[in-house]
Amino acid sequence: MILRKSILSVVLTIAMLMLLAQAVTVKAADDTKQIDVLFTHDTHSHLDSFSTIVNGEQKEVGGFAKIKTLINEKKKEDPDTLILDGGDFSMGTLIQTVYDTEAAELRMLGYLGYDVTTFGNHEFDYRSQGLANMLKAAKSSGETLPEIVVCNVDWDSMEKAGLNDGQKQIQSAFETYGVKDYVMVQKGDVKIAVVGVFGKDALECAPTCELSFKDPVEAVKKTVEEIKKNEEADMIACVSHGGTWEDESKSEDELLAKAVPDLDLIISGHTHSELQKAIRHGNTYIVSCGEYGRNLGSLSMTQNSDGRWNLSAYELIPVSEDVKADKATQERIDALMDTVDTNYLADFGYTRKEVLAQNDVEFNSLEEMGTEHKELNLGDIMADAYVYAVENSEYYDGDPVDVAVVPSGTVRDTYTKGDITVEDVYNSFSLGIGKDGVAGYPLINAYLTGKELKLVAEVDASISDFMTTARLYCSGLNFTYNPHRMILNKVTDCYLTRADGERTEIEDDKLYHVVTDLYTGQMLGSVMKMSYGLLSLEPKDKDGNPIENLEDHAVMEGDKELKAWDAIARYMQSFDDADEDGIANVSEYYATTHDRKVVDDSKNILDLVKKPNKFTAIIVCIGLIIIIIIVLVVSLIRKIVRKSRKKKNIHNTNR
Structure with a gap:
C-alpha cells in the first residue's frame, strides 16, 4: 500500500512538472x-x-x-x-x-x-x-x-x-x-x-x-x-x-x-x-x-x-492584374492626375490619354537594355526621334544632326503593342527639369570631333558592361565591336550614316553636330571616370569652343526648350497612317535592327589583335612595366635569399 502511494505520488509529481514545463514553454513562446x-x-x-x-x-x-x-x-x-x-x-x-x-x-x-x-x-x-x-x-x-x-x-x-x-x-x-x-x-x-x-x-x-x-x-x-x-x-x-x-x-x-x-x-x-x-x-x-x-x-x-x-x-x-484596385485610392490618384492635363500638358498641346500612334512592333523590354549589349529597337526609335524633332522644328537653323545619342539609363520604360499615348511616351523618358523650370530634360546641341565620336563608340563597347546605364543607342553613328578584344580597343569599325543608309567615313579633326538630352551631358563626367581618365570627351559649341554650361545649349523653339519626351511624341505622330483610320502607325522599320551596333564574336587571334590603338599601346606598356617590376622584385628576393643561405652556410662551417 505504501509502495503504491509512493509510485502514485511520483507519477503525479512528474505530471505536475510536465504541465508546468509546458506552461512555461507556452509563455516563452508567447513572449x-x-x-x-x-x-x-x-x-x-x-x-x-x-x-x-x-x-x-x-x-x-x-x-x-x-x-x-x-x-x-x-x-x-x-x-x-x-x-x-x-x-x-x-x-x-x-x-x-x-x-x-x-x-x-x-x-x-x-x-x-x-x-x-x-x-x-x-x-x-x-x-x-x-x-x-x-x-x-x-x-x-x-x-x-x-x-x-x-x-x-x-x-x-x-x-x-x-x-x-x-x-x-x-x-x-x-x-x-x-x-x-x-x-x-x-x-x-x-x-x-x-x-x-x-x-x-x-x-x-x-x-x-x-x-x-x-x-x-x-x-x-x-x-x-x-x-x-x-x-x-x-x-x-x-x-x-x-x-x-x-x-x-x-x-x-x-x-x-x-x-x-x-x-x-x-x-x-x-x-x-x-x-x-x-x-x-x-x-x-x-x-x-x-x-x-x-x-x-x-x-x-x-x-x-x-x-x-x-x-x-x-x-x-x-502587383498584377489579379489584384483588385482599391476604389478610394484610385479616385485620389485620378484626381491628382487630372492636374497634369491642365497644369502641364496644355502648354504642349496634348492630353495624357491622347493616342499618338498605334503600334504592332514588338519593342525590347527595359530589362534587356541592362542585359543585352547590342542594338535594340527601343533605343533606335528614341535616337531617331531626336534627329527628326530637331530637323523638323520650325526654328531649325539648317545645321544637320550628324549623331543623336540615347543612353539606356535615360530610358524608363518600353512601348507595348496597341495604342501609344502621350502618357506612355512621357513615361518612357520621364526625367528631370530644364533651366526653364519646366518638367522634362531638354535636348541639347553639342559638337564633338570625329576622334571623339569614335571614343563614344569605345565608351559603349568598353565601359558599359561595368556601367550598364551607359549603354548607348545612336542614330547616325554605326560601329562594330568585339567583346573579346582588349578593353578600350574593342571597336573595329566606326562610321556615319544618314537616312538613306549611305556610309560616310569619320574625319578625326572635323566637328560633328551631336544631339542628346541634358541629363546625359551632365552625366558624361561619371562615365569618363570609369575609364580612369584614359577616355576624354569635351562637348563644344559650333565654333569648337568648350561648353562651360550645357544648360545654355538646350535646343530652343523661341523661348521654349525642346523636351526629349516631346521629341519622341512628335516622331510618333509623324508616322504614316497605314490603315487610314486617322492615327499614325509605328513604322515596320523598327521591327528589325539595322547594323547600328554589330557584335563581332570572333575569338580568332588575328581578329583580336588587328587595328591596335593608342590605348592598346598604353595598356601593353603598363602591363610590361608591371611585369618588369615583378621580375625585379623576384630577382631581388632571390638575391636576398641566396645571401642569407650563404651567411648561414659560412656560420655552420665555422661552427
Missing part, C-alpha cells in the same frame, strides 16, 4: 517578439498601373491602388505591420510634372500607410528649389505623411564653407518637414529604429544635387551607435538608397551590412534589384523587390533569445 514588414523602393511616380514587358510577355502591372489592397489585406492579419520605402519615390511618370506643387508621390505614400522612406537621387532632379517646394507642399497638405530619414547629409561641412541658396532652401524644407537621421517606430511590442542613408553611386547619379554627403558606412555606423546608446530599440532597420551589385566588392548595401553588423534589416533601393532570396551577411538581411511598384516586398522576422532577428518568411508579391 517571443515578431514583426511583419512590407516594403517598396524605386516606385518612380508610378501611382497608376501600366502596361510593360515582363519576362517576354506584355502585362499590366503595378499601381498604388492595388498596393493599397495588398496592404489592407496584410493589416487585417497584422495591424502592426511596418511599411518601409527605399527612396526614388518620384520621377518616372506624368505625375512628376506637378512634383513641386502637389507632392503627389509623398502624399500617396502617406495615404497608403507607409511609416518611413528616404531620399533617392531622383528626388533631386527638380534641383534644390524643387525638392524644397515639394517637401513644404507635402507638409502644408495637412495629410498623413511618412517619416523621412537620411543620416549622412554633411551639414557641418556645408555650414563651415557657407551655405549657398540651394542648400539653405533644402535645410529650411528639412526643418519644416521634420527630416531626421533616424526615427523610432513602435509596432505592437516591438520598438524599431529606422535609419536612412544616401549611397555613393546615388550621389554620382544626381548631377543637380547641391548637398554634400558623409561616407554612407561611417555615417550609419555612427548613427547606430547613437541609437544603441540613447534608445531601447528591439530592432534596427535601414532604408538605403545604395543598392546591391553583382560585384560584391562594389555592392554598397552588402558593404554596409558587413561594416555595421548591428543592423538587422536593410531595405535596398537604387539599383532596382529584384532579390527573390534575401542576402544575408552575419545577422543582417538585405532585401529588394524591384522597381515601379511591380512587386510588394513582404517579410516576417522573429527575435532570438540573444536579441537578434531571424528572417522567418520572405516573398515578393506581384
